[in-house]
Amino acid sequence: MSPQHAHTLAFVESPVQLLNVLEWAHVQGLRPAEDRAMGSRPDPSPTAGTPETGRPPLPTPFQPSPAGRGRRSSGDGEHTEGATGLTLVVLAPTDPMTRGQLRRMADLARDEGYLVRWEEARGGASAPFQTVGALAGPLRRAERIVMGDPFSRYVQLLLTITRARDLVVVDDGTATMEFVAQLARGERLVRWHRKGGRPGPRELLFAPVSATARRRLLPVPGRRVEVFSAMPVAETPEGVTVTANDFAWTRARFGPPRITRGADLVGTSLVETGVVDVDRYVEAVHTLAKTHGATRYFAHRRESTAKLHRLAGETGLEIVRPDLPLELIARRGPIGRTILSFPSTVVHTLPLALKGTGVRVAVCDVDPAWLTENASPRAQGFLSGVTGTARDVHRLASVRTA
Template sequence: MQHPRPAPRTTDPRATSQRVAGALVESPLQLLCTVEAHAAGFGGTDTHVHVRDDVPALGDALSAVRELTLPEGLTFDLAGRRSALTAREPVWLVGDAFSGLFQATAPLRRPDRIVLVDDGLATLELCRLLVRRDPLVRIGSTVRAPRRRLGAVAAGRLRSLAADGRVTIFTALPLGPDLTTGLRAQGFDVRHNRFGWLTAQPADAALPEPTVVVGSAMAADGLIDADRYVDWIRSLAKESALRYLPHRRQTPELLAALAEIDGVTVDAPGAPVEIRLRGLRAGQRVVSLPSTSTILLTTIISPLGVPVTALDVPADWWTPRASADHRAHLTSVVELARQARAAAEDANETDSPEANE
């Protein structure tokens, strides 16, 4: 005989009493969203952030974050993966639920709560897999049976904790009503990240170029033709001078080709674009191929009158390596960016006091 599962907890998951949280950060975006989660009260009164020490872009991102006014209670260490293996904080903030490290340790942990923060479009796929009750396997990846079983165990662990009201998904992505309803039906606490901490920080000086292009990793990942990508940047530079912000996985060869184009200034890798572009003003624009940054930047800078545009990838740019599912997953960003823009406009009109809820 099966016994009914107890109703999930309905208390607010934000920290109202003394508690300690830990976070494993493996990318600049995870770092930024972890700080936002802590600032919004979804971490601990003290949150220890374990930053991977073998990702060069993370060092730049951490330096940029530390230059801002951090919320109280945050500490950082650069022992990342090693610390995460032994850390036992009662609240655990996770950016990449597809990582082998998380999936290997998830069954062994007994956290009071897990908070899932954004890790790009992978967060959207994570939510879809949880609703469908599928194993947590990255889209487009080919894995063997043992790895798939590990993904199934990790998914089951998250759903079990969610049924007890112990998992929060803190995301800036517009999940849509069907996905949100499906998650909440399983007990997941879904909260919207409006970047309240970052938008309250003093803005940096504006870049002088009227157009800013946020670089895409699709060429480096072999999903689109690199020559077509360079030609696209060249066509934009004929319209106006532009600043190019590289993706952390773009190759030196591609960046060298872009730097040779008249009117293009290629920035060095550094802070997350969400931090670097806060100083843009009306009259400037941000352009990108489909990426999570277009969605997040829409939330952060479109209220300043700066349009953020995610362009569809032309059909003849795709390489055979890009599967139909992969293409659909990436191009869905265009619609998500539109939804984020509509949500930002609604938030401005209502001036809602429920930011970050």
């Protein structure tokens, strides 16, 4: 079976990963999938809003694509016709905000007609064993595997089971840049913000699985590897195909947005990942907002409630908890004429999603003095690279903090 007609399983653990799977499927022209052998479990995602966000479903102007009409999955194992295409498997995290956004994205995928299988992959000590056991059969049958996070231990474990000869990695933000570089250099797969040094006991225990997964992600005769990315890819392993993600699906489905006169600020999880000092971060946000007249702060889904309360109190910004990835929020609008951000994925993706709207994206460098003592030695260089390689953005100097 050719890759274009292969049955495809996509594994996602975050809203952005699911969005980029939809973007990839749009470029591929994939049809929705029907696989009764999957034994699809009911998806707990509600259709009238989510407990995490308390928000209603998407407004009616959203229309499914022609290929998806009439193919919405009820989530109860009864699906319409069609033997090949894409099935999305959500390896659900425990974080409430991430779960809320994932449920909303799952609704979008169903509106496109795709089958979504929701796995409570972290719902207790026995959940990983149940999840892997339930997915073993579909994994062996799938001709193509799409994954959003090759650093994920879950995904790496699943890669040791699959026999698929067609592997696709879609964007999981800036981590994609580091993944491709590590693959090209033959290094073990380690997230860029992890502190350097000798691996811990858990890493050593999992090392054989990680090594097998890395070998599976290298192209060999009879196995195709593709990276679908909006990020700049400097080092590409020989034989790996790189396909550009220009957010064509997002632009076709949403907007153009209503643009306000003011500025909006995009938050990051650099504090939560231990890279940036919280006091310096709050000061920088306050200075940026005051300098550029920003009134709203779009929080990253991983930002802590305590930090956001502090930001609201000390900066006066309206804190917005998006219920969808920011690319969709911005495209739906309303959105500020200027969007301010620290080095992050959105400085690469928002110019693509907002192409032709006149919205300006500006990125502020992270001052080395903001880094914590626990930050990875690679952190400053990586963040500078994120900023320096961004296209169609206005670059701001780092702001001064006390």
